[in-house]
Amino acid sequence: DTAVSQTPKYLVTQMGNDKSIKCEQNLGHDTMYWYKQDSKKFLKIMFSYNNKELIINETVPNRFSPKSPDKAHLNLHINSLELGDSAVYFCASSLTGTGINTGELFFGEGSRLTVL
């Protein structure tokens, strides 16, 4: 069983469209994240949710809206897609409820978004 799974793995779409990427983890973790890896291969945090509550929201355009229906899911919805949104988006999760930050994230395989 995949621990952190993202769908779709590949997404090709036109500028201006709205799309969603889904993420689910079956590890029992309480914190989930979205990271973006751009063309320069730089992995950058976008959002973080702890127990369905938003705890990190980096300077990401309002067109990006995360939604966490429960602890095991963190979906990413993107409105009005732009060329610069083309990237690989990684979902990740971690267990932080003990208050001990081991920093160990478990990543999904990534979703490659191409905006034409």
Added chain:
Amino acid sequence: DQQVKQNSPSLSVQEGRISILNCDYTNSMFDYFLWYKKYPAEGPTFLISISSIKDKNEDGRFTVFLNKSAKHLSLHIVPSQPGDSAVYFCAASAPNSGYALNFGKGTSLLVTP
């Protein structure tokens, strides 16, 4: 503003020799450092970590060294194996950062037979 830097985009090492991957950071608040390994078309996977209260952590063939005064850490792999060929990301976190990791750009390691 990139707070974690990996200045070598690539490294090639012969099988059996030592691989040394370097990482520098600028934020003195970082107190936990990690290395992740990434194969193509896969997500990064955790490899080894070190707390700022230590200067060395070892796990099998992998050792991470931390030099806080120089804000530098390194990952040593010995002996290197062809299966170690991957991109290695250095990451760091600070207290009260919401558990987010700051990643470097990665170093692509190629271990040749």
